[in-house]
Amino acid sequence: MADRSIHVLGLRCRKPLFLFFGFVALLFAFSWFYFFGFAAGRAPIVGRSVLPSSKILSVVESTGGAEMELAGHQDRQHERCDPERARLKVFMYDLPAEFHFGLLGWTPKGDGVWPDIKEEKIPDYPGGLNLQHSIEYWLTLDLLSSRFGDRRGPCIAVRVMDSREADVVFVPFFSSLSYNRHSKVTPPMKESTNKMLQNKLVQFLVSQEEWKRSGGRDHVVMAHHPKQHA
Template sequence: MGDGRIPHSVGFERRRYLFCLFTVSVFVFVFSWFFFLQSAGSPHFIEHGFLPDKKLFSVVDNFKSTPRDLSKEHHESPPTIATIQDEVKEQPSACEPNKTTLKVFMYDLPSEFHFGLLGWKGTDSVWPDISNGVPDYPGGLNLQHSTEYWLTLDLLSSRFSNRRGPCNAVRVDNSSKADIIFVPFFSSLSYNRYSKVNPKEKVSLNRALQDKLVAYLRVQHEWKRSGGRDHVILAHHPNSMLDARMKLWPCMFILSDFGRYPPNVANIDKDIIAPYKHVIRNYDNDSSTFDSRPILLYFQGAIYRKDGGYIRQELYYILKDEKDVHFSFGSIRGGGINQATKGMHSSKFCLNIAGDTPSSNRLFDAIASHCVPVIISDEIELPYEDVLDYSEFCIFVRTSDALKEGFLIKLVRSITKEEWMKMWERLKEIEHHFEYQYPSQGDDAVQMIWKAVSRKVPSIRLKLNRSNRFRRSMVQMP
């Protein structure tokens, strides 16, 4: 030791210390550079995959901040990159009003036109504070025509600072900045619950509200400016707005079909067809197969109908004795919804036959059941058919062909297992387009309807611009 050399053990400890220091320094440098690039948001690095998506960091942060369930820690594996990426796919993006496709001005109609019909009693506000709870909509068959309720909720929530998920439509305060003017009248509910005349009244509440609505709209600046062409009115029940529809014909109606409208009042060029809200339960985790569904063809509902619905009774006599076919009368009473749910979930094909009007809720019950719809309704119009090819998951049969002895059953039996499975898979892919829910989710019924409305906006603008050609010269006329 007298020669001043460092013992071997001391040298080893120093080298190990320097190595550790170097490793830590490199790690800190790389980590700092990595987050610098992330915060800079370099398009080049992101585009070529050198950095993970920003959403991944938000999900990782969520894992850090969410309280852990200690009772499960020893039974569940820690989240992997794959599970985090799956979470990213499900994580709704924030609503960005400036990037929305549709700007909507909504009239502050008195609550008697909307949530007041649900029993909500406003105090100092026209609208309920839906951040603290949403007034319930009545169940049963009322729900199938509840489109107005879901769209209004979506607009009310569109400006929430903490809103997550899609917002194809956002509410604006300045009507001159809006693409459309939304009229929040729960007309289907008004018809369903208030169309009968009380003994002490001359007209029903439903009729009175329609009259008040027409009077209200005609004095509004927005209606006078456009003649109502950019106004959106919901009348999903075929009998809703029955007294006012002829007076409001320039507007855009959102309907279930055109069965009770003359073509000059409602037509596919200016109006929107919206889906019914299905009343049977969804078929979650559907792992059924062609062979595991024992019923070939299913129908349960009202058989004796008027107008175009006469075909139901004709088909009943043609099909009632066919093997593997269920064709019977049914209603929602006495457990009817549960019976229909079980029946549709057990069937390969479900009949959707015209009733009093061309459409019915049965089509959307079939979609929710992944039961391939067989549509027999020559005048039917379908929701968002300009972007959705129904022939990929539905069978269409002309009424004249369906009434031929043996035609329908032969057609259905000719469809192979492979063809059915392809349609069944497609039903599972598109069923979310027909789901009404709050909060709304990506491309569900609410968002699909807003997109359908937005596709009509250029046509509305064309009509308004053409009508303005001679406005100045008309003003100058003596």
């Protein structure tokens, strides 16, 4: 039977691949030391002064982002909301309370449909997993406060009272809360409160001049739930 071993540098080895990779590793190590000038009697090709200091890098990583964020935050604190400079003008329907804060137990006073968010306590949104579906709640509060003269910070979107000046029309229906809390049919009712509110909302919208003018193309209805149908 033929001897399959090979002779390399006077050694018998049955694993030629091992010797090959060993030779490559030695060559790589030699070139590394030579490149940085560690070989005796040679100046480094690339000086260490060219490379960034590890200490500098660690300081930049730990403080650079924080300083930029702090500076931006301080600038925004001194800036006031200027409705004329807002990027988006939003017309928001004055829907009855049953479509929004009424779902959180709030009762309107007189003919009002909105809570006085400067004077009275705003109903809290339910906690836990419900918070991930609370976008309608926060957008409504943001628009209600967008016209406050003492509001600090830039305002990206402001509420306008004339729909002809608006870029979009926002429908303040807390649809996620309605779906999550009121989808079950309670006897003797034949349909759920959620379904009833959706039907009433559709009837309201199609009767509005804003809807007729655009066919609803500029209307925004939030429905933040994977199984929700608005």
